[in-house]
């Protein structure tokens with residue numbers, strides 16, 4: 001299973017307890033590797049992300065700690081994220097996970113914590129760059145911005161046109177999927193047993209090294225994300241939508257120019273035909289929980305029965321992201337700040353504009369945005385999903401704009 005690059009981790013003692021015991025230099029022991037917790041990197045809606053250092057080789061990682069207080073359902077959600085990390089790996093513009101683990105809470109065995117070890121991106125994310133631009137009154141050189149944007153488009157292409165993997169044995173057959181579910185249920189029972197005895201046990205993988213590769217693969221593949229591939233032959237297409245594209249979810253690699261799409265917790269198979277009112281409400285609630293409002297597509301605010309939610313939700317969010325890089329905030333945040341109207345009304349009405357447009361245009365806006373770049377934003381922000389470009393068309397458009405934009409230095 002080396003290709004998946006994922007390994008079960010055994011957190012030997014609780015991370016939280018550990019921090020209480022050694023407030024000066026909190027340590028986390030994972031399997032045979034121990035990590036020093038350096039600092040909190042960020043806090044998401046459902047998680048904390050810490051900077052940790054491998055004691056053996058001083059390598060830095062980001063450790064995402066997801067609390068799952070509501071039992072199996074919330075653990076399954078967190079594991080869906082782990083599963084998603086393995087799906088697209090390796091890809092130069094999509095984050096992969098290095099390791100993961102599920103730990104039981106000693107004080108409440110029904111509560112679990114999922115730890116995901118990720119590569120650490122010291123330059124932060126695109127939102128940090130936008131904030132720095134706002135503070136320093138600087139802007140992204142357009143050509144460089146569009147090259148970065150192209151990298152994000154390529155990450156999305158890998159998701160929107162995901163091809164089912166499979167060895168000579170073919171894709172996972174239904175029979176195998178059932179076996180996977182049986183194995184997972186057995187693993188759950190073992191975990192419950194371990195929780196009852198109020199102690200962390202080595203994972204099944206480490207207790208049974210004879211077939212650990214198999215166990216690891218199956219454990220990982222038994223989730224919503226890969227189950228969506230059932231019945232699709234190797235090489236067949238199984239589209240996924242990221243559903244939470246925003247500047248804060250685009251990390252910047254150490255070279256300073258390569259974007260890395262992260263936070264795959266909201267990934268979902270696409271398209272989703274909305275066949276009933278209850279499904280419509282479910283999709284709407286999930287969107288409200290997992291996708292960030294100023295970047296959320298209009299069709300997710302008011303999901304209609306009979307409609308189809310597809311990968312075009314990401315194209316909308318990409319348009320908002322590009323605008324935010326150019327102007328400093330999402331087009332709908334900007335518009336609702338300007339008019340005092342509600343954000344959702346602005347989104348649903350497609351009510352947004354560039355700062356130098358409209359009756360109340362700002363005359364002396366910092367820097368001029370090229371018409372061709374504006375046009376890309378406009379195409380992505382069509383309220384009707386069918387009118388937005390798909391990822392291939394978008395890539396073609398962006399490549400065309402990059403070719404036409406002047407080299408940095410020769411820019412005004």
Ligand SMILES: Nc1ncnc2c1ncn2[C@@H]1O[C@H](COP(=O)(O)OP(=O)(O)OP(=O)(O)O)[C@@H](O)[C@H]1O
Nearest residue numbers: 041042043044045046047049062118119120121263
């Ligand atoms: N690999 C990483 N390297 C450096 N910083 C990171 C890394 N992963 C996450 N962070 C930091 O932690 C923050 C929260 O991470 P993340 O978005 O994964 O959490 P989340 O709970 O899914 O958040 P959200 O509420 O946005 O969905 C990020 O904005 C970033 O600042």
